[in-house]
Amino acid sequence: MEEIKDSSILRPYYDPETFNVGYSAVFQNDKGVIDQNGLNIASKLTIVNQSVGSGLKSLNRSLSGGNTLTELTTGLKNKFLHGIMNSKHGNNAKSLNDLEWNDFINVNVWRHLLERLLRQLSSKYFQHLIRQPFEIAKLLLQVGDFDYLTDGNKSAYYNDNDNVNDNHEFEDDDDDEAEPNFFVNESQANLIERAAKEEQGVADENGTLIKPASIHTIDILNSIMDKEGIQGVWRANNTEFIYNFLSISLDAWFTGLLSPLMQIPDPYFIDIIHSPDVTKSASLILLASCMTRLVLLPLDLVRVRLIISSVRNDGSLSDNDRSLRKLLRKWSWRENISKLNKELVFLNILYSLVGTGFSKLTGAILYHQFNVDKFTNVILYNTLKFCSKVCELFVKLPIENLLRRSQVKFLFTENPFQVQSEMLIIKPREYQSIYLTVFKQCDRISELWRGWRLGLLSILCGYGLKILNKPSEILEEEKF
Structure with missing residues:
Protein backbone atom coordinates (compact mmCIF):
# COMPACT_ATOMS: atom_id res chain seq x y z
CA MET A 1 0.00 0.00 0.00
CA GLU A 2 1.41 3.30 -1.04
CA GLU A 3 2.03 5.71 1.86
CA ILE A 4 0.05 8.93 1.73
CA LYS A 5 2.34 11.85 2.55
CA ASP A 6 -0.15 14.68 2.10
CA SER A 7 -2.77 14.71 4.88
CA SER A 8 -5.02 17.08 2.90
CA ILE A 9 -6.07 14.14 0.71
CA LEU A 10 -7.64 12.44 3.73
CA ARG A 11 -9.46 15.59 4.91
CA PRO A 12 -10.11 17.79 1.91
CA TYR A 13 -12.73 19.71 3.88
CA TYR A 14 -10.20 20.87 6.53
CA ASP A 15 -8.90 24.44 6.30
CA PRO A 16 -6.50 25.34 9.16
CA GLU A 17 -7.22 29.04 8.72
CA THR A 18 -10.99 28.74 9.23
CA PHE A 19 -11.37 25.52 11.18
CA ASN A 20 -12.69 26.20 14.68
CA VAL A 21 -14.41 23.85 17.09
CA GLY A 22 -15.54 26.54 19.54
CA TYR A 23 -12.39 26.96 21.59
CA SER A 24 -11.54 30.44 22.94
CA ALA A 25 -7.99 30.10 21.56
CA VAL A 26 -6.49 28.07 18.75
CA PHE A 27 -2.95 27.33 17.64
CA GLN A 28 -1.64 28.25 14.19
CA ASN A 29 1.78 27.28 12.99
CA ASP A 30 2.79 30.68 11.73
CA LYS A 31 1.07 32.85 14.38
CA GLY A 32 1.15 30.77 17.54
CA VAL A 33 -1.79 30.79 20.00
CA ILE A 34 -4.43 33.35 18.93
CA ASP A 35 -7.79 34.31 20.41
CA GLN A 36 -11.18 34.65 18.71
CA ASN A 37 -10.24 38.12 17.43
CA GLY A 38 -7.07 36.85 15.74
CA LEU A 39 -4.70 38.48 18.24
CA ASN A 40 -1.64 36.71 19.55
CA ILE A 41 -2.03 35.94 23.25
CA ALA A 42 1.72 36.39 23.93
CA SER A 43 1.48 40.01 22.76
CA LYS A 44 -0.92 40.74 25.64
CA LEU A 45 1.64 39.79 28.30
CA THR A 46 3.30 43.04 29.48
CA ILE A 47 6.00 41.21 31.36
CA VAL A 48 7.13 39.66 28.10
CA ASN A 49 7.20 42.99 26.31
CA GLN A 50 9.11 44.79 29.07
CA SER A 51 11.57 42.33 30.56
CA VAL A 52 11.74 39.12 28.59
CA GLY A 53 11.83 40.77 25.19
CA SER A 54 15.37 42.01 25.51
CA GLY A 55 16.47 38.64 26.89
CA LEU A 56 14.83 36.76 24.00
CA LYS A 57 16.49 39.03 21.47
CA SER A 58 19.91 38.46 22.96
CA LEU A 59 19.19 34.72 23.14
CA ASN A 60 18.13 34.64 19.50
CA ARG A 61 21.28 36.49 18.50
CA SER A 62 23.44 34.01 20.38
CA LEU A 63 21.59 31.01 18.95
CA SER A 64 21.59 32.35 15.41
CA GLY A 65 25.33 32.74 15.41
CA GLY A 66 27.93 35.34 16.36
CA ASN A 67 31.14 35.56 18.27
CA THR A 68 31.01 33.07 21.13
CA LEU A 69 33.89 34.75 22.96
CA THR A 70 32.16 38.12 22.78
CA GLU A 71 28.90 36.70 24.13
CA LEU A 72 30.75 34.92 26.94
CA THR A 73 32.72 38.02 27.88
CA THR A 74 29.59 40.16 27.86
CA GLY A 75 27.72 37.69 30.02
CA LEU A 76 30.47 37.52 32.59
CA LYS A 77 30.79 41.28 32.53
CA ASN A 78 27.09 41.61 33.31
CA LYS A 79 27.48 39.14 36.15
CA PHE A 80 30.54 41.02 37.40
CA LEU A 81 28.74 44.36 37.39
CA HIS A 82 25.67 42.80 38.96
CA GLY A 83 27.81 41.38 41.73
CA ILE A 84 29.38 44.77 42.39
CA MET A 85 25.99 46.46 42.55
CA ASN A 86 24.36 43.64 44.52
CA SER A 87 21.62 44.97 46.77
CA LYS A 88 19.81 43.98 49.92
CA HIS A 89 16.72 46.02 49.13
CA GLY A 90 14.77 43.12 47.63
CA ASN A 91 13.96 42.01 44.11
CA ASN A 92 12.80 45.45 43.00
CA ALA A 93 16.26 47.01 43.35
CA LYS A 94 18.25 47.27 40.13
CA SER A 95 21.92 47.27 39.44
CA LEU A 96 23.73 49.83 37.33
CA ASN A 97 23.84 47.47 34.37
CA ASP A 98 20.05 46.81 34.52
CA LEU A 99 18.98 50.44 34.16
CA GLU A 100 16.49 51.20 31.41
CA TRP A 101 15.61 54.54 29.87
CA ASN A 102 12.74 55.19 32.24
CA ASP A 103 14.97 54.39 35.23
CA PHE A 104 17.23 57.34 34.55
CA ILE A 105 14.52 59.71 35.78
CA ASN A 106 13.48 57.48 38.68
CA VAL A 107 14.67 58.99 41.95
CA ASN A 108 14.26 55.76 43.94
CA VAL A 109 16.50 53.80 41.58
CA TRP A 110 19.30 56.34 41.85
CA ARG A 111 18.89 56.49 45.61
CA HIS A 112 19.34 52.71 45.89
CA LEU A 113 22.39 52.84 43.66
CA LEU A 114 24.01 55.59 45.69
CA GLU A 115 23.26 53.76 48.93
CA ARG A 116 24.98 50.62 47.66
CA LEU A 117 27.98 52.57 46.39
CA LEU A 118 28.36 54.42 49.67
CA ARG A 119 28.00 51.18 51.63
CA GLN A 120 30.76 49.46 49.69
CA LEU A 121 32.97 52.55 49.75
CA SER A 122 32.59 52.93 53.51
CA SER A 123 33.33 49.22 54.00
CA LYS A 124 36.56 49.43 52.00
CA TYR A 125 37.58 52.63 53.75
CA PHE A 126 36.95 51.08 57.18
CA GLN A 127 39.14 48.09 56.28
CA HIS A 128 41.79 50.54 55.13
CA LEU A 129 41.62 52.43 58.45
CA ILE A 130 42.29 49.24 60.40
CA ARG A 131 45.27 48.29 58.24
CA GLN A 132 46.91 51.72 57.91
CA PRO A 133 48.70 51.98 61.32
CA PHE A 134 50.37 48.60 60.81
CA GLU A 135 51.49 49.58 57.31
CA ILE A 136 53.05 52.74 58.74
CA ALA A 137 54.89 50.79 61.45
CA LYS A 138 56.19 48.30 58.89
CA LEU A 139 57.51 51.01 56.57
CA LEU A 140 59.25 52.83 59.43
CA LEU A 141 60.91 49.57 60.49
CA GLN A 142 62.08 49.01 56.93
CA VAL A 143 63.70 52.41 56.38
CA GLY A 144 64.60 53.41 59.95
CA ASP A 145 67.90 52.96 61.76
CA PHE A 146 67.15 51.54 65.21
CA ASP A 147 70.60 50.20 66.04
CA TYR A 148 70.57 51.88 69.45
CA LEU A 149 67.75 49.47 70.44
CA THR A 150 69.68 46.28 69.60
CA ASP A 151 72.45 44.90 71.78
CA GLY A 152 75.91 44.68 70.31
CA ASN A 153 75.22 46.97 67.36
CA LYS A 154 76.61 50.46 67.11
CA SER A 155 75.08 53.27 65.18
CA ALA A 156 76.54 54.16 61.81
CA TYR A 157 77.21 57.64 63.17
CA TYR A 158 78.89 56.42 66.36
CA ASN A 159 82.57 57.35 66.74
CA ASP A 160 84.85 54.95 68.61
CA ASN A 161 87.35 57.74 69.44
CA ASP A 162 84.66 59.70 71.18
CA ASN A 163 83.84 56.58 73.15
CA VAL A 164 87.40 56.33 74.41
CA ASN A 165 87.49 59.99 75.45
CA ASP A 166 84.13 59.74 77.13
CA ASN A 167 85.21 56.72 79.13
CA HIS A 168 88.38 58.54 80.15
CA GLU A 169 86.49 61.53 81.46
CA PHE A 170 83.95 59.42 83.32
CA GLU A 171 86.35 56.74 84.57
CA ASP A 172 86.06 57.98 88.12
CA ASP A 173 82.34 57.31 88.05
CA ASP A 174 82.99 53.55 87.98
CA ASP A 175 84.34 53.66 91.51
CA ASP A 176 81.55 52.59 93.85
CA GLU A 177 83.18 54.26 96.84
CA ALA A 178 83.36 57.70 95.23
CA GLU A 179 80.81 60.23 96.35
CA PRO A 180 78.10 61.03 93.80
CA ASN A 181 78.55 64.36 92.12
CA PHE A 182 75.19 66.08 91.98
CA PHE A 183 76.62 69.22 90.36
CA VAL A 184 78.27 69.18 86.93
CA ASN A 185 79.93 72.00 85.10
CA GLU A 186 78.92 73.23 81.66
CA SER A 187 81.44 71.09 79.74
CA GLN A 188 80.26 67.92 81.45
CA ALA A 189 76.62 68.82 80.73
CA ASN A 190 77.38 69.31 77.04
CA LEU A 191 79.25 66.01 76.97
CA ILE A 192 76.31 64.16 78.53
CA GLU A 193 73.88 65.77 76.09
CA ARG A 194 76.08 64.86 73.11
CA ALA A 195 76.37 61.26 74.33
CA ALA A 196 72.59 61.03 74.65
CA LYS A 197 72.13 62.33 71.11
CA GLU A 198 74.67 59.87 69.76
CA GLU A 199 72.81 57.06 71.52
CA GLN A 200 69.69 58.16 69.67
CA GLY A 201 71.75 58.05 66.47
CA VAL A 202 71.25 61.57 65.16
CA ALA A 203 70.76 65.00 66.69
CA ASP A 204 67.05 65.68 67.06
CA GLU A 205 67.04 69.47 67.03
CA ASN A 206 63.32 69.91 66.40
CA GLY A 207 62.18 67.06 68.63
CA THR A 208 60.50 65.18 65.77
CA LEU A 209 62.24 61.82 66.10
CA ILE A 210 60.25 59.01 67.67
CA LYS A 211 61.84 57.01 70.50
CA PRO A 212 60.33 53.52 70.58
CA ALA A 213 61.16 51.17 73.43
CA SER A 214 61.81 48.33 70.96
CA ILE A 215 61.42 47.49 67.28
CA HIS A 216 58.08 45.75 67.82
CA THR A 217 55.07 47.09 65.97
CA ILE A 218 53.14 48.12 69.08
CA ASP A 219 56.12 50.04 70.49
CA ILE A 220 56.57 51.87 67.19
CA LEU A 221 52.90 52.89 67.19
CA ASN A 222 53.08 53.93 70.85
CA SER A 223 56.07 56.15 70.18
CA ILE A 224 54.26 57.80 67.27
CA MET A 225 51.22 58.35 69.46
CA ASP A 226 53.36 59.91 72.19
CA LYS A 227 55.15 62.21 69.76
CA GLU A 228 52.37 63.31 67.39
CA GLY A 229 49.10 62.02 68.79
CA ILE A 230 46.32 60.15 67.01
CA GLN A 231 46.90 62.08 63.79
CA GLY A 232 50.38 60.63 63.48
CA VAL A 233 49.15 57.04 63.65
CA TRP A 234 46.92 57.55 60.59
CA GLY A 256 40.97 46.08 29.01
CA LEU A 257 43.03 48.20 26.62
CA LEU A 258 45.63 45.58 25.74
CA SER A 259 43.52 42.41 25.69
CA PRO A 260 41.90 43.14 22.26
CA LEU A 261 45.33 43.90 20.79
CA MET A 262 46.61 40.53 22.03
CA GLN A 263 43.36 38.80 20.90
CA ILE A 264 42.62 37.29 24.30
CA PRO A 265 39.72 37.83 26.72
CA ASP A 266 40.02 40.38 29.48
CA PRO A 267 41.37 38.60 32.62
CA TYR A 268 39.10 40.76 34.77
CA PHE A 269 36.02 39.15 33.17
CA ILE A 270 37.27 35.67 32.24
CA ASP A 271 39.50 33.80 34.65
CA ILE A 272 42.94 33.02 33.34
CA ILE A 273 42.31 29.26 33.71
CA HIS A 274 39.59 29.57 31.04
CA SER A 275 41.69 31.65 28.67
CA PRO A 276 42.33 30.19 25.19
CA ASP A 277 45.98 31.26 25.55
CA VAL A 278 47.19 31.12 29.15
CA THR A 279 50.67 32.37 28.29
CA LYS A 280 49.35 35.53 26.68
CA SER A 281 46.93 36.15 29.54
CA ALA A 282 49.69 35.76 32.14
CA SER A 283 51.94 38.12 30.16
CA LEU A 284 49.11 40.64 29.95
CA ILE A 285 48.51 40.52 33.72
CA LEU A 286 52.21 41.05 34.50
CA LEU A 287 52.59 43.81 31.90
CA ALA A 288 49.55 45.71 33.13
CA SER A 289 50.76 45.45 36.72
CA CYS A 290 54.19 46.86 35.85
CA MET A 291 52.69 49.71 33.83
CA THR A 292 50.35 50.59 36.69
CA ARG A 293 53.22 50.58 39.17
CA LEU A 294 55.34 52.89 37.05
CA VAL A 295 52.50 55.31 36.32
CA LEU A 296 51.75 55.63 40.04
CA LEU A 297 55.43 55.97 41.01
CA PRO A 298 55.13 59.72 41.87
CA LEU A 299 52.13 59.03 44.09
CA ASP A 300 54.03 56.24 45.82
CA LEU A 301 56.91 58.62 46.51
CA VAL A 302 54.51 61.14 48.00
CA ARG A 303 53.06 58.42 50.21
CA VAL A 304 56.50 57.47 51.55
CA ARG A 305 57.36 61.14 52.07
CA LEU A 306 54.22 61.73 54.13
CA ILE A 307 54.85 58.65 56.28
CA ILE A 308 58.47 59.37 57.22
CA SER A 309 57.97 63.11 57.80
CA SER A 310 56.36 64.79 60.76
CA VAL A 311 52.72 65.85 60.70
CA ARG A 312 53.63 69.11 62.44
CA ASN A 313 52.90 72.15 60.32
CA ASP A 314 53.35 74.97 62.81
CA GLY A 315 56.10 76.80 60.94
CA SER A 316 58.97 75.24 62.88
CA LEU A 317 59.67 72.85 60.02
CA SER A 318 60.71 74.30 56.69
CA ASP A 319 58.94 73.17 53.53
CA ASN A 320 56.81 70.56 55.30
CA ASP A 321 53.96 70.61 52.78
CA ARG A 322 51.59 67.67 53.34
CA SER A 323 49.05 68.50 50.65
CA LEU A 324 48.81 65.70 48.07
CA ARG A 325 47.40 68.05 45.46
CA LYS A 326 50.20 70.60 45.85
CA LEU A 327 52.93 67.97 45.85
CA LEU A 328 51.69 66.25 42.70
CA ARG A 329 51.50 69.58 40.90
CA LYS A 330 55.25 69.92 41.34
CA TRP A 331 55.92 66.68 39.47
CA SER A 332 56.58 66.64 35.74
CA TRP A 333 57.55 63.46 33.92
CA ARG A 334 59.37 65.44 31.23
CA GLU A 335 61.61 67.20 33.73
CA ASN A 336 62.03 64.55 36.42
CA ILE A 337 62.17 61.24 34.56
CA SER A 338 65.91 61.67 34.10
CA LYS A 339 66.34 62.09 37.87
CA LEU A 340 64.89 58.67 38.64
CA ASN A 341 67.47 56.18 39.76
CA LYS A 342 67.70 53.01 37.65
CA GLU A 343 67.61 50.89 40.79
CA LEU A 344 64.39 52.60 41.87
CA VAL A 345 62.70 51.74 38.56
CA PHE A 346 64.08 48.20 38.60
CA LEU A 347 62.87 47.53 42.15
CA ASN A 348 59.41 48.85 41.29
CA ILE A 349 59.17 46.46 38.34
CA LEU A 350 60.55 43.51 40.32
CA TYR A 351 58.22 44.19 43.24
CA SER A 352 55.24 44.32 40.89
CA LEU A 353 56.21 41.10 39.07
CA VAL A 354 56.70 39.12 42.28
CA GLY A 355 53.49 40.31 43.93
CA THR A 356 51.31 39.85 40.85
CA GLY A 357 52.90 36.55 39.90
CA PHE A 358 52.16 34.96 43.26
CA SER A 359 48.71 36.46 43.81
CA LYS A 360 47.14 36.15 40.34
CA LEU A 361 48.97 33.30 38.62
CA THR A 362 48.98 30.71 41.40
CA GLY A 363 45.44 29.57 40.56
CA ALA A 364 46.34 29.00 36.91
CA ILE A 365 49.43 26.97 37.83
CA LEU A 366 47.47 24.81 40.27
CA TYR A 367 44.79 24.13 37.66
CA HIS A 368 46.96 23.39 34.63
CA GLN A 369 49.84 21.62 36.38
CA PHE A 370 48.11 19.80 39.26
CA ASN A 371 44.43 19.84 38.19
CA VAL A 372 43.41 21.55 41.44
CA ASP A 373 40.74 24.24 41.33
CA LYS A 374 38.52 26.07 43.79
CA PHE A 375 35.34 24.33 42.61
CA THR A 376 36.08 20.66 43.27
CA ASN A 377 38.97 20.83 45.78
CA VAL A 378 38.13 23.74 48.05
CA ILE A 379 40.21 22.80 51.10
CA LEU A 380 43.22 21.63 49.11
CA TYR A 381 43.05 24.69 46.88
CA ASN A 382 42.94 27.10 49.84
CA THR A 383 45.75 25.24 51.58
CA LEU A 384 48.00 25.48 48.54
CA LYS A 385 47.07 29.14 48.15
CA PHE A 386 48.05 29.66 51.78
CA CYS A 387 51.46 28.09 51.12
CA SER A 388 51.82 30.32 48.07
CA LYS A 389 51.05 33.44 50.10
CA VAL A 390 53.60 32.47 52.74
CA CYS A 391 56.24 32.06 50.03
CA GLU A 392 55.16 35.39 48.53
CA LEU A 393 55.57 37.09 51.90
CA PHE A 394 59.15 35.95 52.43
CA VAL A 395 60.15 36.60 48.82
CA LYS A 396 58.50 40.00 48.52
CA LEU A 397 59.53 41.47 51.89
CA PRO A 398 63.26 41.90 51.05
CA ILE A 399 62.37 43.46 47.70
CA GLU A 400 59.92 45.81 49.39
CA ASN A 401 62.52 46.72 51.99
CA LEU A 402 65.10 47.59 49.34
CA LEU A 403 62.48 49.55 47.39
CA ARG A 404 61.52 51.66 50.41
CA ARG A 405 65.14 52.45 51.21
CA SER A 406 65.76 53.40 47.60
CA GLN A 407 62.72 55.69 47.68
CA VAL A 408 63.94 57.40 50.84
CA LYS A 409 67.35 57.89 49.26
CA PHE A 410 65.69 59.48 46.22
CA LEU A 411 63.66 61.80 48.46
CA PHE A 412 66.90 63.25 49.85
CA THR A 413 68.12 64.20 46.36
CA GLU A 414 67.04 67.29 44.45
CA ASN A 415 63.52 66.60 43.22
CA PRO A 416 59.99 68.06 43.64
CA PHE A 417 59.36 65.82 46.66
CA GLN A 418 62.65 66.52 48.40
CA VAL A 419 62.49 66.08 52.18
CA GLN A 420 64.73 67.78 54.73
CA SER A 421 66.38 65.91 57.57
CA GLU A 422 64.67 68.04 60.23
CA MET A 423 61.27 66.90 58.92
CA LEU A 424 61.88 63.20 59.58
CA ILE A 425 60.46 61.20 62.46
CA ILE A 426 63.13 58.47 62.16
CA LYS A 427 66.79 58.32 61.38
CA PRO A 428 66.94 56.74 57.88
CA ARG A 429 68.97 53.61 57.30
CA GLU A 430 72.02 54.27 55.14
CA TYR A 431 71.46 52.85 51.66
CA GLN A 432 73.86 52.86 48.71
CA SER A 433 72.89 50.05 46.36
CA ILE A 434 71.32 46.61 46.16
CA TYR A 435 74.69 44.88 45.88
CA LEU A 436 76.21 46.52 48.96
CA THR A 437 73.10 45.93 51.05
CA VAL A 438 72.69 42.26 50.14
CA PHE A 439 76.24 41.03 49.68
CA LYS A 440 78.46 43.41 51.68
CA GLN A 441 76.33 43.68 54.83
CA CYS A 442 75.65 40.02 55.49
CA ASP A 443 75.40 40.57 59.25
CA ARG A 444 72.41 42.86 58.67
CA ILE A 445 70.66 40.80 56.01
CA SER A 446 67.98 39.68 58.48
CA GLU A 447 66.71 43.28 58.69
CA LEU A 448 65.27 42.91 55.19
CA TRP A 449 62.54 40.65 56.62
CA ARG A 450 61.28 43.06 59.26
CA GLY A 451 57.50 42.94 59.55
CA TRP A 452 57.12 39.25 58.67
CA ARG A 453 55.22 38.40 61.87
CA LEU A 454 52.40 40.79 61.10
CA GLY A 455 52.21 39.61 57.50
CA LEU A 456 52.13 35.96 58.49
CA LEU A 457 49.40 36.63 61.06
CA SER A 458 47.28 38.31 58.38
CA ILE A 459 47.70 35.33 56.05
CA LEU A 460 46.77 32.87 58.81
CA CYS A 461 43.61 34.80 59.65
CA GLY A 462 42.57 34.91 55.99
CA TYR A 463 43.19 31.19 55.58
CA GLY A 464 41.18 30.36 58.68
CA LEU A 465 38.20 32.39 57.48
CA LYS A 466 38.19 30.66 54.09
CA ILE A 467 38.30 27.21 55.69
CA LEU A 468 35.60 27.91 58.27
CA ASN A 469 33.17 29.73 55.98
CA LYS A 470 30.95 27.83 53.58
CA PRO A 471 32.05 28.44 50.00
CA SER A 472 28.60 29.59 48.85
CA GLU A 473 30.03 32.11 46.41
CA ILE A 474 32.08 29.38 44.75
CA LEU A 475 29.18 26.97 44.39
CA GLU A 476 27.12 29.61 42.62
CA GLU A 477 29.66 29.83 39.80
CA GLU A 478 29.51 27.48 36.89
CA LYS A 479 32.61 25.48 36.09
CA PHE A 480 33.02 25.12 32.35
Missing part, protein backbone atom coordinates in the same frame (compact mmCIF):
# COMPACT_ATOMS: atom_id res chain seq x y z
CA ARG A 235 49.34 59.71 58.63
CA ALA A 236 49.04 59.57 54.82
CA ASN A 237 45.73 57.77 55.26
CA ASN A 238 43.87 59.38 52.34
CA THR A 239 46.92 59.18 50.08
CA GLU A 240 47.20 55.46 50.75
CA PHE A 241 43.50 54.95 50.03
CA ILE A 242 43.70 56.90 46.76
CA TYR A 243 46.79 54.95 45.73
CA ASN A 244 45.08 51.59 46.30
CA PHE A 245 41.96 52.70 44.43
CA LEU A 246 43.94 54.01 41.44
CA SER A 247 46.10 50.89 41.41
CA ILE A 248 43.09 48.61 40.93
CA SER A 249 41.41 50.96 38.46
CA LEU A 250 44.46 51.49 36.26
CA ASP A 251 45.31 47.80 36.26
CA ALA A 252 41.79 46.97 35.04
CA TRP A 253 41.99 49.75 32.44
CA PHE A 254 45.33 48.52 31.06
CA THR A 255 44.13 44.92 30.79
